[in-house]
Amino acid sequence: MTDDVRTLRGHVEGILDGMGEEAGREALVHEGRRMTVGEFRGLVHRMARALREEGAGRGDTVTLLSGNxxxxxxxxxxxxxxxxxxxxxxxxxxxxxxxxxVEDVETRALVVDPRLAERAAEVTRIVPVKSVLVLGPAGTGTDLLELAAAQSAEPVPNRARPQDIASIRHTGGTTGHPKGICTTFEQLDTHHSVPAEDGYVPRQLVCTTIAHAAGHLADSTLRRGGVLVLLEDFDPAAVLAAVERERITDMFVLPPLLYELLDHPDAARTDTSSLRRVLYGGCKASPVRIADAVRRLGPVLSQFYGQSEAGGISRLTAADHDPARPDRLGSAGKVLDDVEVAVRDESGRDLPVGERGEICVRSDQVMQGYWNQPELTARVLRDGWLHTGDIGYLDDEGYLTVVDRIKDMIIVVGGHVYTSELEDVLNAHPAVRQSAVFGVPDADGMERVHAAIVTVPGAEVSEDGLRALVRERCGAMYEPHRVDVVPAMPLTDVGKPDKKALRRRAEEAERAGSAA
Structure with missing residues (x-):
């Protein structure tokens, strides 16, 4: 049979089957609510029937706007x-x-968290959506839970086919055409973010958005018969309390969030002995702070390096987390077994061990392409290899180290900030002549968004006013930590803004401020 007619029993069925036969067993915990396997499995099938009655079907896009x-x-x-x-x-x-x-992905139905009903109303005023379905009573749209309650909980046959697009995940997109990363159902079915281990049933604490990596990890946990404990956002005190109260075994955090946990006054008196795996990634980690985490939490840390476009690339295992080896802690670990990595120069030539170049990846998890952007896809996917835009090198033991990014994106808690998009917003202000946006690491190594602007002669603009403009146009994630007015933009030899010079100045100012 060809993929055009072959259906797939995999991703969702695998998860629901993996949850086990014990219908009364706890499966998900959220703000005091405890949902059983049977309740959750029944809800999935009831919702599928309700969505189908609302007209959603194979090849349509369902967009989610919700917390955890x-x-x-x-x-x-x-x-x-x-x-x-x-x-x-x-x-x-x-x-x-x-x-x-919502418009770019051709949304057929928008499923909304009732706490975000006002935001959904804003979005649909800008871009009308055929079906707005709310997870509870709200004035914005139809109550999806009420519709589902009237449906049968009997299993719904899977309509997906292996090569159909299952997910479109966006990076950037505050101006111009958003970049949507396409993944197929077949890829979801074969995706394993965390290798399974025998001997324990995972209890995963979800304390970052399930719209990103935590969602994949949640799938893995449920598929292994584990329990999800869902927090709405990251708060170190709440995370520590949940680890102790719920006997959490698994958790994913960005490095700066891990540092917040270590530095919180409750850490010393919290029982974290249940932890088996603390997975971290998403941005460069400080070897010093990771070594501290190993000493505090034990041999439970594991680093995962990947990209939305590439899937998983490499992993630094718990066994590799030796506080006496800061060089090893500074790496991203060894390339995964089912992944090929080549480090290449600008001409596409493979570089020898130890030389720095662009990290290129080939695997079954590499994206199918960018949604409706064939030219951009062709630039990034060449001859079966994904060009990641990251600069790194492989050592003679096979460990991969990521040292920089070709792209100008700044990784912050909650997502990515694209500098060119923020510059466009700043340059649109009538008092701004030119701007340059760049990331400056704080004391914990987490990048903060900085901007340097050249103003129109005689014009006045406040830093608070520019921050408010950015919040309005792009959201709080893009809000600059600091905006400096410079008399002239420093330029490189070819006439580009010299962001390295700007970054050095900002780092010196940060150090001077800390010393004061």
């Missing part, structure tokens, strides 16, 4: 059973950006 609710995970699975594409919006982006993405 059990019901939004069920809605994603329900949409996938019908063969729908799913796009999960980051909730910290502005309404304008969210609306641009």
């Amino acid at each position: 609710l059990p019901e939004i995970i069920a809605a994603r699975y329900a949409a996938h059973l019908l063969g729908c594409r799913v796009n999960h919006l980051y909730d910290k982006l502005s309404a304008e950006v969210q609306a641009a993405i």
Whole structure:
């Protein structure tokens, strides 16, 4: 049979089957609510029928706007059973950006967290959506839970086919055409973010958005018969309390969030002995702070390096986390078994061990391409290899180290900030002649967004006013930590803004401020 007619029993069925036969067993915990395997499995099938009655079907896009609710995970699975594409919006982006993405992916149905009903109304005023379905009573749209309650909980046959697009995940997109990363159902079915281990049933604490990496890890946990404990956002005190109260075994955090946990006054008196795996990634980690984490938490840390476009690339295992080896802690670990990595120069020539170049990746998890952007896809995917835009090198033991990025994106808690997009917003201000945006690491190594501007002669503009403009246009994630007015923009020899010079000045100013 060809993929055109072959259906797929995999992703969702594998998860629901993996949850086990014990219908009364706890599966998801959220703000005191405890949902059983039977309740969750039934909800998925009821929602699938309700979505189908609302007209959603194979090849349609269902967009999610929600916090970390059990019901939004069920809605994603329900949409996938019908063969729908799913796009999960980051909730910290502005309404304008969210609306641009909703329109770009050709949204058929928008599924909304009732706490975000007002935002959904803003988005749909900008871009009308045929079906707005709310996870509870709200004035914005139809109550999806009420519709689902009237449906049968009997299993719904999977309508997806292996090569259908299952998910479209966006990076950037505050101006111009958003970049949507396309993944197929077959790729979801074969995706394993964390290798399974025998001997324990995972209890995963979800404390970052399930719209990103935590969502993949949640799928893995449920598929292994584990339990998800869902927090709405990262708060170190709440995370520590949940680890102790719920006997958490697994957790994913960005490095700066891990540092917040270590530095919190509750850390010393919290029982973290249940932890088996603390996975971290998403941005460069400080070897000193990671060594401190190993000493505090034990041999439970594991680093995962990947990209939305590439899937997983490499892993630094718990065994590699030796506090006496800061060089090893500074690496991204060894390349995964089912992944090929080549380090190449600008001409595409493979570089020898130890030489720095662009990290290029080939694997079954590499994206199918960018949604409706064939030219951009062709630039990034060449001869079967994904060009990541990251600069790094392989050592003689096979460990991969990421040292820089070709792209100008700044990685912050909650997502990515693209400097050119923020510059466009700043340059649109009538008092701004030119701007340059760049990241400056703070004391913990987490990048903060900095901007340097040249103003129109005689014009006045306040830093608070520019921050407010950015919040309005792009959302809080893009808000600059600092905006400096410079008399002239320093330029490189070829006439580009010299961001290295600007970054050095900003770092010196940060150090001077800390010393004071």
